[in-house]
Amino acid sequence: MNLYAFELGRKKELCLAELLAVLGEENLVEKNMDTAIFKSEEKNFQDLQNSLGGTIKIIEIFKIAQATQIKDSVKEYLEENFRDKTGKINFSLTVLNQKFPDKILIKNLLISSKKILKELGLNSRFVNQNFGNTKPSTIYKARVIEKGVDINIIYGNKNIYIGNTVAIQDIDNYSLRDFNRPKRDALVGMLPPKLAQVMINLALLKGKTKGIIYDPFCGTGVIPMEGLLMGHDVIGSDIDQRMVEYTQENCNWLIKTFKPENNPSFRTFKNDARHLTKTELPEKITAIVTEGYLGPALTKYPTEGEQEKTFRELSNLHLNWLKQIHALTSKDLRVVMCLTGFKKNASITHFPRFKELATLAGYKIENTYSYDREDQIVIRDIVILTKI
Ligand SMILES: C[S@@+](CC[C@H](N)C(=O)[O-])C[C@H]1O[C@@H](n2cnc3c(N)ncnc32)[C@H](O)[C@@H]1O
Known part of the structure; x- marks a missing residue:
């Protein structure tokens, strides 16, 4: 070897x-x-x-x-x-x-x-x-x-x-997927394709076999696109019909442009992740990989009060969608998601009390990795969850 x-x-x-x-x-x-x-x-x-x-x-x-x-x-x-x-x-x-x-x-x-x-x-x-x-x-x-x-x-x-x-x-290929996909939306999200790949790999463990990846906050569809490219079947949903259409168009473009191996399939639907039902998601999902909702887009560092408000709203959202999906998925499900943090110079305020929230929703945290860039105010912590 x-x-x-x-x-x-x-x-x-x-x-x-x-x-x-x-x-x-x-x-x-x-x-x-x-x-x-x-x-x-x-x-x-x-x-x-x-x-x-x-x-x-x-x-x-x-x-x-x-x-x-x-x-x-x-x-x-x-x-x-x-x-x-x-x-x-x-x-x-x-x-x-x-x-x-x-x-x-x-x-x-x-x-x-x-x-x-x-x-x-x-x-x-x-x-x-x-x-x-x-x-x-x-x-x-x-x-x-x-x-x-x-x-x-x-x-x-x-x-x-x-x-x-x-x-x-292959930097040209990454930038083709990132900048030349038909639909982009700076306000909704700019998840780099590389980070989407990392998150999918963290969710799948030796992820060679074909799985079904679900992104309940799909936005413009970077995670579904990368999932398809890696040969997995993907499902994406979003509360916003425009985003559902963006993901649909981007995934069609990806399949046409890159012709991924394994002939993977995708489907999308409009849905509030907090109220997902078995009728909308009958498939046996292998993993949930999602950037989630990070809170409002910011141009300046938020006050303490604004941070608390965002964390409170996001806590509600995360608790509800994680609980809802818990009931609809199998025991060995892994969830890889992003948590919002705020960064000022070198200091980061991380999402508070997420461990308690995850436990309440029926999950345990396997690992957390910080993913921040120099110029960012809103940063992402990548969290891996498994079911308790
Ligand atoms: C940060 S963006 C995701 C961006 C995405 N990763 C991409 O590749 O473009 C968050 C998305 O969550 C959606 N969203 C917010 N609240 C939601 C909810 N309750 N249920 C489902 N989707 C929701 C928003 O419409 C938005 O498209």
């Missing part, structure tokens, strides 16, 4: 949780600052990468080494893998798990690698600038994986892992 390093996205704990859910805790070898190393027998890494919202790139480890062996290990790899190549090689080098990546190491390795490639009769272009690490988006845009190699020096807990990138986040 081979070793692979997964470079974690911005919210490291959340990204690791996604990997543990998809690849299995038993396969984790070690977790570092930027990466998690797993054993894996996966065959198609770009497919795996495309289904992981929280992984930036996947690196196949070809050598476990000590510091003194790095240069020779890279040399050996290049000689072995580039001997029969022709044309111009795009080459990049990334050092991971160092707070301040070692520029001297990067410089020496770039220079020696260029020399080795030249000795093999190959012209090469370095993507790194100023002997620093290269951004994944630059590696993607320069098509380094297809036209050459991205070598990674990964500082592990005891060893140094050296590997080549085998898959990278």
Whole structure:
């Protein structure tokens, strides 16, 4: 079984949780600052990468080494893998798990690698600038994986892992789904497709088999769309008929544009999640994945009184819809949802007393992960619930 390093996205704990859910805790070898190393027998890494919202790139480890062996290990790899190549090689080098990546190491390795490639009769272009690490988006845009190699020096807990990138986040595809879907609504929600994928993976655990995902607050349909793309059947409902139509149109567009595997189906209906009945939801749902309602859109930080009012209204809403859905679903149901928080500078006010609310509705909290961005006032905490 081979070793692979997964470079974690911005919210490291959340990204690791996604990997543990998809690849299995038993396969984790070690977790570092930027990466998690797993054993894996996966065959198609770009497919795996495309289904992981929280992984930036996947690196196949070809050598476990000590510091003194790095240069020779890279040399050996290049000689072995580039001997029969022709044309111009795009080459990049990334050092991971160092707070301040070692520029001297990067410089020496770039220079020696260029020399080795030249000795093999190959012209090469370095993507790194100023002997620093290269951004994944630059590696993607320069098509380094297809036209050459991205070598990674990964500082592990005891060893140094050296590997080549085998898959990278397809940023064009994400932005197509995010910005080119037919219906968007800045006021209703801008759930990033990557976060929707992470939430679906957290709900499904090793989510390869086809499930039925239900989003009772579907809005413009980002979660149903991502569910379809991952090959699951999806159901979306919303209190607002316009949103039901938006989800319908976006899902139709997604199926037409991406032709997802497994031939997944979707349906939508108008509904107040607090009053859902078996007639409206007769299916055996595998998981509920929803952003939920986050409260009114804000342009400035709310006063304490405004925060309390929003939390009070949302508590009522969450208690009622969670209770209602509890009665209609099976014992092993998982719910992955977002809770509203408010952020000012570095301080976050989280949703108060949610544990008591969840217990009252018949659930226990398995885990919570914060998902905030620098410029946000309203932030989301991702919560995983199971039935008591
Ligand atoms: C934050 S938005 C969801 C955005 C969505 N994730 C998307 O991809 O566009 C919340 C949605 O919840 C809906 N909503 C609010 N209260 C509801 C309720 N009681 N039952 C069902 N839907 C509700 C709103 O109409 C809105 O579309």
